[in-house]
Amino acid sequence: EEYLLKQNFVDFDDLLLLSNLILENDINFAKEQSLLYNYITVDEYQDTNTLQYKILKNLCCMHENITVVGDDDQSIYSWRGAKIENILNFQNDFKNVKLVKLEQNYRSVGTILQAANNLISHNEQRLGKTLICTKDTGENIKILKNENEKDEGLYIAQEVKKLLNSGVEAKEIAILFRVNALSRAIEEAFMKKQISYKLLSGMRFYERLEIKDLISYLRLILNPSDDLSFKRIINRPKRSIGEKALKNLEEYAKKRQISLFDALCESDGGVGILTTKKAQNEANIFIQNIHTLKSYDNAKKVFDNIEELFKIKDYFSEQDDGDERIRNLDEFYANLREKLKEDPKASLEDLLSEISLLSDQDNLDEECVCLMSIHASKGLEFDYVFIIGFDEGFFPLNSEENLEEERRLAYVGITRAKKFLTISVANSRFYHGSRANINPSRFLEESKLINEKSKNQNIQKTSFCKGDLVKHKIFGIGRVVEVNKSGKEEKLNINFGGIMRVIMASFVEKAV
Structure with a gap:
């Protein structure tokens, strides 16, 4: 804030905050501004927040010539401040409102629209509409039942490969998910099948910050001479080793022609190099932990103890998007343990080599299959859509998540499909770092895609x-x-x- 004031800058939040502050505190100014606009039109009104609502009310204080366009059934951004009440209460907030329902749907075939209508009818917070199909009935929605996420990934990769070989354009195929961590198994299967893909509005699994950090820890344990990995994680979590201290360490290592880790060890934890006693103590703990993990004779011991020694998850849990990063780390840990079950003799080097092969693949093909969260898919459409992770605890998410918004999100996902929709469930998935048996999402029954008996829930x-x-x-x-x-x-x-x-x-x- 001090920097913004000094530079006479405003950010996007300030644009709303300051505009509302001026309009609220100066009624004459608000009237002047209102008279400047004969008509006001707002798109995506279901995504507006409280400040935007207040600004609009003030801009309409001299007239109520306002038109808003929106779909209350697609209000999926409460986590960033959107208030569905804005569109639900519009007829009460303004006088002489005329409600026009646009129910003709020109995108999806009948089976897809019927499932979407069935699902969203279970919500109570809605204005109410029924999508009317203008196309053929279309193919039935396909439900995939998999043993686990690995089987899910391989099966979907095979199906996508068949579609591509039959002449379907890659850009007309999308894989959607509620939880970003679920992309890992799909990405691995696609890379093994050499299917070009792009991850929209997000990083590929092995390119995510927290995953790259954890891989760097593992690489340094395997090879303490890996200076790139050392520099990436020496101060993550914080160890009071700043840029100046790291530069001093680099100069020492260069002079002695040794690695940065060896330089830290040789100098007894940075004595004479690191400027504070705290940094030296932290460095010694870091050295000891690396040596401890390196001494283990199998990879499982490393995975079982690395978190306790380095508190990587604790570090990321303090960040704004901590929950998402923790889910990704849990997925990574669980995947490594699963690989060890398949091959108990696999070494840390074997596992890192496999990860390197997966993460180093370049994707230079513009014609790619799209992988994205359902949030990122809003406004898009594809001929072929696969929704993965349609399971209780994943969709809808557990506990605090609002059930009606989760249902709206599922509605958005279903209606991205134009011709063919496949929904995938699994008997078990990784959950909070361990494997758990799960049940199909209640949304399948609500959509009338399965009945109570077949749901087995x-x-x-x-x-x-x-x-x-x-x-x-x-x-x-x-x-x-x-x-x-x-x-x-x-x-x-x-x-x-x-x-x-x-x-x-x-x-x-x-x-x-």
């Missing part, structure tokens, strides 16, 4: 009370502390051994 119908003991597939046994109503479901505050979690009732069952 025991959704808890019984109401819960404060004090009930409940069982969760991941968190184990807990006690209900508070029960709240959330739409058609109950939201439970549960104490799992001293850790409080908010979980939808359908994710747990009574323990006794």
Whole structure:
């Protein structure tokens, strides 16, 4: 903020904050501005936030000539401040409102629209509309049932390969997911099948910051002479080793013709090189931890202890997008352990070599299959769409996530498909770093794509009370502390051994 003031700059947030502040505090100025505009039109109104709403109200204070366009069923950005109430309450906020429903759909075939209509009808917070198909009925939506994410990735890669070989353009194929970490298995399968792909609005799995950091730790453990890896992670997490200290260390290493790690060891943790006692202590701990992990005779011991020694997940958990980065790290750890189960004799070097082959592949082909989160897919359309991870706990996400917004997000994903839609579920997936058995998403039943019997899911119908003991597939046994109503479901505050979690009732069952 000090820099912005000094430079006389404003950022995007300031544009809203300051504009609203001026309009709110000076009614005459607000009236002047309102008279400058005879008509106001707003697109994507379902994505507006509170400040934008206030600005619009002030700009309409001398008239109410305003038209807004939006789809309340596609309001999926509450996590960045969007308020669905803005579009739901529009008819109450302004006078003489005329509501025009645009229900004719020119994108998708009938089977896709029917599933979308069935699903979204379960939401209570909506104005209400039914998409009307202008195309043929089309092919039935395909449900893939896989054993795990590896089988899912390989099967989808095979299906995509068939489509490409039959003449389908790569740009007409999209793989969508609710959780970014799920892209890992798809990416690996695509690389093995030599399918060109691009990850929209996101980094490839092995290019993500936290994954590159963890790989650098593993490379340094394997080869302490790897200066690139050393420089990447020596101060992540923070070890009070700044740029000046690192430069001093580089000069020392160059003079002695040794690696940076050896220079740190030879100087007894940077004595005479690092400027503070704290940095020297941190350096000695770093050296000791690297030596400890390097001494292990198998890769499993390294994976089991690296987190405890270096606290990599703790470091990333403090960042704004920490939850997403932790999910990616958990996926990476779990994938390595899975590879060790398949080949117990695999060394750390073997595993890193395989990762290098996967992560170093260049994708220079402009004709690529698109991989993206459903959030990133909004506004796009494809002939062939695969939605992966359509499982409870992944879609909808567990606990705090708003169920109606999750349903809107699924609606958006389904309606990206023009001709063919495939939805993929699995019997088990990595969850918080370990493998867990899971059930198909309730959204499949709500879309009438499967019935209750085929769903093989025991959704808890019984109401819960404060004090009930409940069982969760991941968190184990807990006690209900508070029960709240959330739409058609109950939201439970549960104490799992001293850790409080908010979980939808359908994710747990009574323990006794």
